[in-house]
Amino acid sequence: MFISHQQKDKDAAKKIADYLISAGIDVYFDDYDTDLKYNHQVNNAKAVTDSIRKGINNSSHMLVVVSPNTLYSTWVPFEIGYGYDKTALYALCLKGIPKGGLPEYVKTATIIRDIYDTNNLIENISGVKKEILFEVKMMSDYGDQKNPLSDVMDSLISESY
Numbered sequence: 001m002f003i004s005h006q007q008k009d010k011d012a013a014k015k016i017a018d019y020l021i022s023a024g025i026d027v028y029f030d031d032y033d034t035d036l037k038y039n040h041q042v043n044n045a046k047a048v049t050d051s052i053r054k055g056i057n058n059s060s061h062m063l064v065v066v067s068p069n070t071l072y073s074t075w076v077p078f079e080i081g082y083g084y085d086k087t088a089l090y091a092l093c094l095k096g097i098p099k100g101g102l103p104e105y106v107k108t109a110t111i112i113r114d115i116y117d118t119n120n121l122i123e124n125i126s127g128v129k130k131e132i133l134f135e136v137k138m139m140s141d142y143g144d145q146k147n148p149l150s151d152v153m154d155s156l157i158s159e160s161y
Contacts, residue, residue: 001125002028002059002083006073012094012152013065016118019148020063023122023139028055053082061125062087064106067094071103080105090121095154114154115142 001020005013010031017029030036033055039047052075056062062083070076080089091102091109102111112118119139123130133139140147142155 001025001061001063002056003063004076004079005065006069006076008069009065009067015148015152016065023133024126025122028059052079056083056086059087062089064091066091066097066102066106077105094152113157115147115149116156
């Protein structure tokens with residue numbers, strides 16, 4: 001799963017990436033790509049773009065981490081555009097995204113609004129029942145106060161967007 005995010009949301013995106021990894025999902029996250037980090041440091045835009053494209057090409061799913069910062073991202077729209085026909089597209093909302101607060105270019109994605117939805121996504125992608133993942137401590141229930149995502153995502157949102 002390719003994790004797309006705005007740089008200001010890197011800490012939250014890393015928590016999400018690590019949560020997915022701990023649940024057994026194969027994740028591409030920019031911080032874990034040494035080639036991309038190096039090419040970004042030396043300002044090699046073509047090599048950065050090539051690394052991103054390679055990450056998307058090797059992914060069956062894309063998870064776009066959405067916050068108010070996403071509106072100001074230059075890379076997120078590129079990543080979505082490039083991966084749109086190559087991956088199953090999901091938009092994961094960080095805490096406090098208001099009703100109607102999604103950027104237009106992510107509204108065609110399946111929306112992951114809260115930890116409950118995230119756990120369902122993991123179950124669907126991995127093919128392993130949530131209850132088993134909870135039992136073996138690879139994932140935490142949405143109501144668990146020790147859930148590693150509780151400080152970056154809402155637990156459960158019941159009203160529709």
